[in-house]
Amino acid sequence: DVKVTQSSRYLVKRTGEKVFLECVQDMDHENMFWYRQDPGLGLRLIYFSYDVKMKEKGDIPEGYSVSREKKERFSLILESASTNQTSMYLCASTLAGKEHEQYFGPGTRLTVT
Amino acid sequence: ILNVEQSPQSLHVQEGDSTNFTCSFPSSNFYALHWYRWETAKSPEALFVMTLNGDEKKKGRISATLNTKEGYSYLYIKGSQPEDSATYLCALGTNAGKSTFGDGTTLTVKP
Numbered sequence: 001d002v003k004v005t006q007s008s009r010y011l012v013k014r015t016g017e018k019v020f021l022e023c024v025q026d027m028d029h030e031n032m033f034w035y036r037q038d039p040g041l042g043l044r045l046i047y048f049s050y051d052v053k054m055k056e057k058g059d060i061p062e063g064y065s066v067s068r069e070k071k072e073r074f075s076l077i078l079e080s081a082s083t084n085q086t087s088m089y090l091c092a093s094t095l096a097g098k099e100h101e102q103y104f105g106p107g108t109r110l111t112v113t
Numbered sequence: 114i115l116n117v118e119q120s121p122q123s124l125h126v127q128e129g130d131s132t133n134f135t136c137s138f139p140s141s142n143f144y145a146l147h148w149y150r151w152e153t154a155k156s157p158e159a160l161f162v163m164t165l166n167g168d169e170k171k172k173g174r175i176s177a178t179l180n181t182k183e184g185y186s187y188l189y190i191k192g193s194q195p196e197d198s199a200t201y202l203c204a205l206g207t208n209a210g211k212s213t214f215g216d217g218t219t220l221t222v223k224p
Contacts, residue, residue: 004156031210042117043202043214050210058211090157094210102147102204102212104156 003027004105006091012111019078021108023091029103030096032074034058034066036087037107043090049074050096081112115139117205119215126193127223133189134218136203140184145206148177148188151217152199160188160201193222 007022023032031050035043035058045058047066055066063085067075074093078085088109092102118137126132138146145164151157161170166181174191190197200219204212 035214040122040216042216043204045211045213048211059213101159101162102149102157104149104158106154106156 004091004093004103006089006105006108008108009106010109010111012113013078013081014113015082017078017081017112019081019110019112021076021078021089021091021110023074023076023093023105024072025093025103026072027093027095027103028071029093030071031094032068033092033094033102034064034074034076035090035092036060037090038087046076081110083112086110086112115205115207115213117203117213117215119201119203119218121218122216123219123221125221125223128194130193130222131189131191132193132220133187134201134220136186136188136215138184138186138203138205140181142207143181143184143205144208146179146186147204147206147212148186149202149204150199151202157202188218190220193220195222195224198222 004025033048034046049055049068065077090107091105147162148160149157161177163179168179170177176189179186200217202217204214206212
């Protein structure tokens, strides 16, 4: 079974802090994605990556950056956390050619105070 | 940004009831549609992927249909059980590899 893990289930940070959310998958998937989920807004794509050191902006990249130094790891970075970034963050991965069969991590609920 | 709409937003049914919900999407340039089930405190898991107009998929008591010409998909649950309680997400895939998700339908099945 594909396993996608995220570094924390719950995280509380202060406004202005730099925040790292880590995602690791163990099935050699090429593609990785970061989403945020807010009530009434579904899952919105922040950034995705098709390969190591490659990144593409999703629908709501403002205020975020990403890093993919190794194939199995995709990091989401909040350079200066703000209260409107309080949300549930989900990481997903897929095989190349099967981009729509997404395997999700358990999510990180981030609260910025 | 593609517009994917799901209805209803939430649904409460009794155990044993059958139910269905809808996912609507732009019918032009259709590529693929996914349904996911997201249980509380768990990761979303894929239920079905559908790519062809008229596709019907079934997994146990859950089934889905797809109409790409009119831009909708239905998810049916026959004889709902409490363990079916979850949020059901549909996602429209593009040939660029990205998916656009609907807001989800949250189903609560009362014993």
